[in-house]
Amino acid sequence: MVRIDAVSYGPEGVSEETDITVGRCRELVEKHGVTWIDIVDMEGRTREELEALFALHPLPLEDAGRTDIPPKVEVYEDVLFVVKRTITWAEEIETDQVSLFLAKRYLMTIHDKVLPQLEDVKVRMRKKDPKILKSGPDFLAYMVLDAVVDSYFPHLDRLDDIIEGLEEAIVRDPTKASIDRIHSVRTDLLKLRNALRPQRDSFSQLTRIEAPYFKKDTRNYLRDVYDHMIRALDTLDTQRETVTSLMEVQATLVSNSLNEVVKRLTGISTVILPLTLITGFFGMNVWFPGVGLNTGEAFLLAVATTAVVGVGLLLWIRHKKWL
Numbered sequence: 020m021v022r023i024d025a026v027s028y029g030p031e032g033v034s035e036e037t038d039i040t041v042g043r044c045r046e047l048v049e050k051h052g053v054t055w056i057d058i059v060d061m062e063g064r065t066r067e068e069l070e071a072l073f074a075l076h077p078l079p080l081e082d083a084g085r086t087d088i089p090p091k092v093e094v095y096e097d098v099l100f101v102v103k104r105t106i107t108w109a110e111e112i113e114t115d116q117v118s119l120f121l122a123k124r125y126l127m128t129i130h131d132k133v134l135p136q137l138e139d140v141k142v143r144m145r146k147k148d149p150k151i152l153k154s155g156p157d158f159l160a161y162m163v164l165d166a167v168v169d170s171y172f173p174h175l176d177r178l179d180d181i182i183e184g185l186e187e188a189i190v191r192d193p194t195k196a197s198i199d200r201i202h203s204v205r206t207d208l209l210k211l212r213n214a215l216r217p218q219r220d221s222f223s224q225l226t227r228i229e230a231p232y233f234k235k236d237t238r239n240y241l242r243d244v245y246d247h248m249i250r251a252l253d254t255l256d257t258q259r260e261t262v263t264s265l266m267e268v269q270a271t272l273v274s275n276s277l278n279e280v281v282k283r284l285t286g287i288s289t290v291i292l293p294l295t296l297i298t299g300f301f302g303m304n305v306w307f308p309g310v311g312l313n314t315g316e317a318f319l320l321a322v323a324t325t326a327v328v329g330v331g332l333l334l335w336i337r338h339k340k341w342l
Contacts, residue, residue, distance in 0.1 A: 020060060021061055021065050022037075022038055022060065023040065023041065023044060023065070024037045024038065024056075025043070025044050025047050025056050025057070026055045027047050027052075028051065028053055028151065028152055029051055029152065030152055032152070034051070041069055042068070042072065044072075048124050052124070053125065053154075053156050054124065054156075055125070055126050055127075055128070056127040056128070057141075059130060059131070059133060060132070061131075066080050069127075073120075073127075075098060075120060076095040076100075078095075079093065079095060082100075082102065082118065083120075083129040086131055087116070088102050089102070089214075090217040090218040090220075090221045092224045097122060097232075099122075099228070099233075100120055101119040101160075102118050102119075103167050103218060104117075104214050104215055105130075105167050105170060106171055108174055111207075112174065113210075114210075114211065114215070115131065116130065117137075117163075118130070121156055122156065122232065123232050136166040136167055136169070136170040137166065140159075140162050140163055140166050143162070155232065156232065157233050157234055158234075158237055161237055161240045161241055164244050165240075165244050168244050169247065171215070175258070178204070178207075178208070182204065182258060182262060185204065185265055189265060189269050201262060201265055204262050205262040205263065212252070212259065215251065215255070216252060219245075222245040225241050226241045226245055
Protein backbone atom coordinates (compact mmCIF):
# COMPACT_ATOMS: atom_id res chain seq x y z
CA MET A 20 0.00 0.00 0.00
CA VAL A 21 1.30 3.42 -0.96
CA ARG A 22 2.75 5.59 1.80
CA ILE A 23 3.80 9.21 1.38
CA ASP A 24 5.88 11.08 3.96
CA ALA A 25 7.20 14.63 3.71
CA VAL A 26 9.93 16.55 5.50
CA SER A 27 10.00 20.31 4.99
CA TYR A 28 12.77 22.54 6.21
CA GLY A 29 14.34 25.94 6.02
CA PRO A 30 16.16 28.41 8.26
CA GLU A 31 13.11 28.43 10.51
CA GLY A 32 13.37 24.72 11.30
CA VAL A 33 12.14 21.27 10.27
CA SER A 34 8.59 19.94 10.05
CA GLU A 35 7.61 16.37 9.24
CA GLU A 36 4.31 14.85 8.15
CA THR A 37 3.62 11.14 7.58
CA ASP A 38 1.09 9.22 5.52
CA ILE A 39 -0.23 12.23 3.61
CA THR A 40 -1.72 12.80 0.17
CA VAL A 41 -0.11 14.09 -3.00
CA GLY A 42 -2.24 17.21 -2.69
CA ARG A 43 -0.85 17.92 0.76
CA CYS A 44 2.67 17.46 -0.63
CA ARG A 45 1.93 20.14 -3.22
CA GLU A 46 0.82 22.50 -0.47
CA LEU A 47 3.99 21.88 1.52
CA VAL A 48 6.16 22.60 -1.52
CA GLU A 49 4.42 25.94 -2.01
CA LYS A 50 4.65 26.80 1.68
CA HIS A 51 8.23 25.82 2.61
CA GLY A 52 11.64 26.50 1.15
CA VAL A 53 12.58 22.86 0.61
CA THR A 54 10.43 19.72 0.88
CA TRP A 55 11.49 16.10 0.68
CA ILE A 56 8.65 13.87 -0.50
CA ASP A 57 9.28 10.18 0.14
CA ILE A 58 6.91 7.75 -1.61
CA VAL A 59 6.92 4.02 -0.85
CA ASP A 60 5.18 1.51 -3.15
CA MET A 61 3.73 3.99 -5.64
CA GLU A 62 0.51 2.89 -7.37
CA GLY A 63 -1.26 3.98 -10.54
CA ARG A 64 -3.50 6.61 -8.94
CA THR A 65 -0.57 8.21 -7.14
CA ARG A 66 1.32 8.35 -10.43
CA GLU A 67 -1.58 10.20 -12.06
CA GLU A 68 -1.77 12.71 -9.19
CA LEU A 69 1.96 13.37 -9.37
CA GLU A 70 1.70 13.98 -13.08
CA ALA A 71 -1.21 16.38 -12.60
CA LEU A 72 -0.11 18.31 -9.49
CA PHE A 73 3.67 18.38 -10.04
CA ALA A 74 3.64 18.45 -13.85
CA LEU A 75 6.04 15.50 -13.97
CA HIS A 76 6.66 13.84 -17.30
CA PRO A 77 4.85 10.48 -17.62
CA LEU A 78 7.94 8.63 -18.91
CA PRO A 79 10.12 9.05 -15.79
CA LEU A 80 7.06 8.41 -13.62
CA GLU A 81 6.56 5.12 -15.42
CA ASP A 82 10.23 4.23 -14.91
CA ALA A 83 9.98 5.17 -11.22
CA GLY A 84 7.15 2.68 -10.79
CA ARG A 85 9.29 -0.19 -12.05
CA THR A 86 12.03 -2.11 -10.25
CA ASP A 87 14.33 -3.17 -13.09
CA ILE A 88 15.53 0.14 -14.52
CA PRO A 89 19.34 0.48 -14.70
CA PRO A 90 20.97 3.56 -13.14
CA LYS A 91 20.59 6.68 -15.28
CA VAL A 92 20.31 10.48 -15.25
CA GLU A 93 17.81 12.40 -17.37
CA VAL A 94 16.59 16.00 -17.49
CA TYR A 95 12.94 16.82 -18.20
CA GLU A 96 12.65 20.60 -18.54
CA ASP A 97 13.26 21.89 -14.98
CA VAL A 98 13.21 18.47 -13.27
CA LEU A 99 16.19 16.15 -12.91
CA PHE A 100 15.35 12.42 -12.90
CA VAL A 101 17.86 10.01 -11.35
CA VAL A 102 17.66 6.23 -10.93
CA LYS A 103 20.02 4.45 -8.53
CA ARG A 104 20.30 0.91 -7.15
CA THR A 105 20.47 -0.10 -3.49
CA ILE A 106 21.68 -3.41 -2.05
CA THR A 107 19.29 -5.45 0.07
CA TRP A 108 20.25 -8.70 1.75
CA ALA A 109 17.63 -10.82 3.44
CA GLU A 110 17.72 -14.48 2.40
CA GLU A 111 19.46 -13.58 -0.87
CA ILE A 112 21.48 -10.59 -1.96
CA GLU A 113 19.79 -8.39 -4.55
CA THR A 114 19.39 -4.77 -5.61
CA ASP A 115 16.38 -2.46 -5.41
CA GLN A 116 15.59 0.66 -7.36
CA VAL A 117 15.32 4.14 -5.87
CA SER A 118 14.21 7.01 -8.12
CA LEU A 119 14.78 10.71 -7.46
CA PHE A 120 13.02 13.76 -8.91
CA LEU A 121 14.94 16.94 -8.16
CA ALA A 122 13.36 20.34 -8.77
CA LYS A 123 13.98 23.87 -7.55
CA ARG A 124 11.96 23.52 -4.32
CA TYR A 125 11.66 19.80 -3.67
CA LEU A 126 13.25 16.40 -3.80
CA MET A 127 11.03 13.39 -4.43
CA THR A 128 12.21 9.83 -3.79
CA ILE A 129 10.22 6.79 -4.97
CA HIS A 130 10.96 3.17 -4.03
CA ASP A 131 8.99 -0.03 -3.48
CA LYS A 132 10.03 -0.75 0.14
CA VAL A 133 11.30 1.10 3.18
CA LEU A 134 15.04 1.75 2.88
CA PRO A 135 17.01 2.11 6.15
CA GLN A 136 19.59 4.38 4.53
CA LEU A 137 16.90 6.95 3.72
CA GLU A 138 15.62 6.76 7.27
CA ASP A 139 19.14 7.61 8.45
CA VAL A 140 19.02 10.80 6.38
CA LYS A 141 15.71 11.73 8.01
CA VAL A 142 17.30 11.24 11.44
CA ARG A 143 20.03 13.72 10.51
CA MET A 144 17.39 16.20 9.38
CA ARG A 145 15.49 15.88 12.67
CA LYS A 146 18.66 16.91 14.48
CA LYS A 147 18.44 20.24 12.58
CA ASP A 148 21.92 20.22 11.16
CA PRO A 149 22.63 23.87 10.19
CA LYS A 150 24.33 22.74 6.99
CA ILE A 151 21.13 21.01 5.89
CA LEU A 152 18.80 23.83 6.93
CA LYS A 153 20.79 26.38 4.93
CA SER A 154 21.05 24.21 1.81
CA GLY A 155 18.68 23.58 -1.06
CA PRO A 156 17.20 20.33 -2.42
CA ASP A 157 20.40 19.68 -4.39
CA PHE A 158 22.35 19.13 -1.16
CA LEU A 159 19.54 16.91 0.12
CA ALA A 160 19.83 14.86 -3.08
CA TYR A 161 23.55 14.53 -2.41
CA MET A 162 22.83 13.26 1.13
CA VAL A 163 20.41 10.64 -0.19
CA LEU A 164 22.84 9.47 -2.90
CA ASP A 165 25.71 9.41 -0.41
CA ALA A 166 23.64 7.32 2.01
CA VAL A 167 22.77 4.88 -0.79
CA VAL A 168 26.41 4.39 -1.83
CA ASP A 169 27.75 4.20 1.74
CA SER A 170 25.20 1.47 2.48
CA TYR A 171 27.05 -0.78 0.02
CA PHE A 172 30.12 -1.20 2.21
CA PRO A 173 28.59 -3.18 5.12
CA HIS A 174 27.33 -5.69 2.54
CA LEU A 175 30.75 -5.80 0.89
CA ASP A 176 32.36 -6.40 4.31
CA ARG A 177 29.92 -9.27 4.87
CA LEU A 178 30.93 -10.73 1.51
CA ASP A 179 34.58 -10.42 2.57
CA ASP A 180 33.84 -12.50 5.66
CA ILE A 181 32.09 -15.15 3.56
CA ILE A 182 34.99 -15.32 1.11
CA GLU A 183 37.47 -15.58 3.99
CA GLY A 184 35.43 -18.47 5.40
CA LEU A 185 35.54 -20.21 2.01
CA GLU A 186 39.32 -19.79 1.90
CA GLU A 187 39.70 -21.42 5.32
CA ALA A 188 37.36 -24.27 4.33
CA ILE A 189 39.35 -24.96 1.17
CA VAL A 190 42.67 -24.96 2.99
CA ARG A 191 41.26 -27.19 5.75
CA ASP A 192 39.71 -29.77 3.45
CA PRO A 193 39.40 -28.98 -0.27
CA THR A 194 37.42 -32.14 -0.98
CA LYS A 195 34.59 -31.10 1.36
CA ALA A 196 34.49 -27.41 0.40
CA SER A 197 31.31 -26.99 -1.62
CA ILE A 198 31.96 -25.84 -5.17
CA ASP A 199 28.28 -24.89 -5.30
CA ARG A 200 28.79 -22.40 -2.46
CA ILE A 201 31.77 -20.83 -4.19
CA HIS A 202 29.86 -20.61 -7.45
CA SER A 203 26.88 -19.04 -5.64
CA VAL A 204 29.06 -16.29 -4.14
CA ARG A 205 30.65 -15.65 -7.52
CA THR A 206 27.18 -15.37 -9.10
CA ASP A 207 26.09 -12.86 -6.44
CA LEU A 208 29.18 -10.76 -7.03
CA LEU A 209 28.62 -10.78 -10.78
CA LYS A 210 24.98 -9.79 -10.29
CA LEU A 211 25.97 -6.89 -8.05
CA ARG A 212 28.71 -5.80 -10.44
CA ASN A 213 26.35 -5.73 -13.41
CA ALA A 214 23.68 -3.85 -11.44
CA LEU A 215 25.99 -1.21 -9.97
CA ARG A 216 28.46 -0.69 -12.80
CA PRO A 217 26.23 1.79 -14.72
CA GLN A 218 26.13 4.00 -11.62
CA ARG A 219 29.74 4.96 -12.18
CA ASP A 220 28.86 6.69 -15.43
CA SER A 221 25.67 8.20 -14.03
CA PHE A 222 27.54 9.72 -11.07
CA SER A 223 30.14 11.06 -13.44
CA GLN A 224 27.33 12.61 -15.46
CA LEU A 225 25.85 14.17 -12.32
CA THR A 226 29.13 15.87 -11.45
CA ARG A 227 29.21 17.51 -14.89
CA ILE A 228 25.56 18.33 -15.40
CA GLU A 229 24.62 21.97 -15.80
CA ALA A 230 21.39 22.75 -13.97
CA PRO A 231 20.25 25.89 -12.16
CA TYR A 232 19.36 23.91 -9.01
CA PHE A 233 22.78 22.26 -8.79
CA LYS A 234 25.25 24.53 -7.07
CA LYS A 235 28.95 24.23 -7.75
CA ASP A 236 29.60 23.27 -4.13
CA THR A 237 27.11 20.40 -4.43
CA ARG A 238 28.88 19.06 -7.49
CA ASN A 239 32.06 18.91 -5.40
CA TYR A 240 30.22 16.75 -2.87
CA LEU A 241 28.92 14.54 -5.67
CA ARG A 242 32.47 13.95 -6.83
CA ASP A 243 33.16 12.48 -3.39
CA VAL A 244 30.18 10.12 -3.83
CA TYR A 245 31.58 9.21 -7.25
CA ASP A 246 34.89 8.28 -5.61
CA HIS A 247 33.03 6.07 -3.12
CA MET A 248 31.21 4.42 -6.01
CA ILE A 249 34.51 3.66 -7.74
CA ARG A 250 35.87 2.17 -4.52
CA ALA A 251 32.82 -0.06 -4.15
CA LEU A 252 33.15 -1.31 -7.73
CA ASP A 253 36.88 -1.93 -7.25
CA THR A 254 36.07 -3.96 -4.14
CA LEU A 255 33.55 -6.02 -6.09
CA ASP A 256 36.12 -6.67 -8.83
CA THR A 257 38.70 -7.77 -6.27
CA GLN A 258 36.22 -10.08 -4.55
CA ARG A 259 35.15 -11.60 -7.86
CA GLU A 260 38.77 -12.27 -8.82
CA THR A 261 39.40 -13.80 -5.40
CA VAL A 262 36.43 -16.16 -5.70
CA THR A 263 37.49 -17.14 -9.21
CA SER A 264 40.95 -17.91 -7.83
CA LEU A 265 39.37 -19.96 -5.04
CA MET A 266 37.61 -22.10 -7.63
CA GLU A 267 40.92 -22.71 -9.38
CA VAL A 268 42.73 -23.40 -6.09
CA GLN A 269 40.10 -25.89 -4.99
CA ALA A 270 40.26 -27.68 -8.34
CA THR A 271 44.05 -27.85 -8.04
CA LEU A 272 43.97 -29.11 -4.45
CA VAL A 273 41.34 -31.73 -5.26
CA SER A 274 43.42 -32.82 -8.26
CA ASN A 275 46.50 -33.08 -6.04
CA SER A 276 44.56 -35.10 -3.48
CA LEU A 277 43.38 -37.42 -6.24
CA ASN A 278 46.95 -37.79 -7.47
CA GLU A 279 48.04 -38.75 -3.97
CA VAL A 280 45.34 -41.42 -3.83
CA VAL A 281 46.32 -42.74 -7.25
CA LYS A 282 49.97 -42.77 -6.21
CA ARG A 283 49.19 -44.79 -3.08
CA LEU A 284 47.04 -47.23 -5.03
CA THR A 285 49.81 -47.60 -7.60
CA GLY A 286 52.33 -48.31 -4.85
CA ILE A 287 50.05 -50.94 -3.33
CA SER A 288 49.53 -52.52 -6.75
CA THR A 289 53.28 -52.53 -7.33
CA VAL A 290 53.80 -54.42 -4.06
CA ILE A 291 50.96 -56.87 -4.70
CA LEU A 292 51.91 -57.68 -8.32
CA PRO A 293 55.10 -59.71 -7.63
CA LEU A 294 53.38 -61.38 -4.70
CA THR A 295 50.65 -62.52 -7.02
CA LEU A 296 53.28 -63.82 -9.41
CA ILE A 297 55.06 -65.77 -6.67
CA THR A 298 51.89 -67.31 -5.27
CA GLY A 299 50.77 -68.21 -8.77
CA PHE A 300 54.11 -69.81 -9.49
CA PHE A 301 54.04 -71.88 -6.32
CA GLY A 302 50.43 -72.78 -6.97
CA MET A 303 51.41 -74.73 -10.11
CA ASN A 304 52.34 -77.78 -7.97
CA VAL A 305 55.85 -77.94 -9.42
CA TRP A 306 58.73 -79.74 -7.72
CA PHE A 307 61.34 -77.45 -6.09
CA PRO A 308 64.88 -78.65 -5.57
CA GLY A 309 65.65 -79.36 -1.94
CA VAL A 310 62.08 -79.01 -0.69
CA GLY A 311 60.10 -81.37 -2.85
CA LEU A 312 56.43 -81.11 -3.83
CA ASN A 313 53.50 -80.37 -1.51
CA THR A 314 55.66 -80.31 1.61
CA GLY A 315 55.77 -78.05 4.62
CA GLU A 316 59.15 -76.76 3.54
CA ALA A 317 57.71 -75.75 0.15
CA PHE A 318 54.95 -73.83 1.88
CA LEU A 319 57.39 -72.00 4.16
CA LEU A 320 59.62 -71.20 1.19
CA ALA A 321 56.67 -69.68 -0.66
CA VAL A 322 55.67 -67.59 2.37
CA ALA A 323 59.25 -66.44 2.98
CA THR A 324 59.82 -65.52 -0.65
CA THR A 325 56.54 -63.57 -0.76
CA ALA A 326 57.36 -61.71 2.46
CA VAL A 327 60.91 -60.83 1.44
CA VAL A 328 59.89 -59.55 -1.99
CA GLY A 329 56.91 -57.62 -0.59
CA VAL A 330 58.89 -55.95 2.21
CA GLY A 331 61.78 -55.23 -0.15
CA LEU A 332 59.50 -53.52 -2.68
CA LEU A 333 57.75 -51.58 0.06
CA LEU A 334 61.06 -50.29 1.47
CA TRP A 335 62.27 -49.36 -1.99
CA ILE A 336 59.06 -47.43 -2.73
CA ARG A 337 59.29 -45.61 0.62
CA HIS A 338 62.96 -44.79 -0.10
CA LYS A 339 61.87 -43.22 -3.40
CA LYS A 340 59.12 -41.34 -1.49
CA TRP A 341 56.49 -42.66 -3.86
CA LEU A 342 54.30 -43.79 -0.98
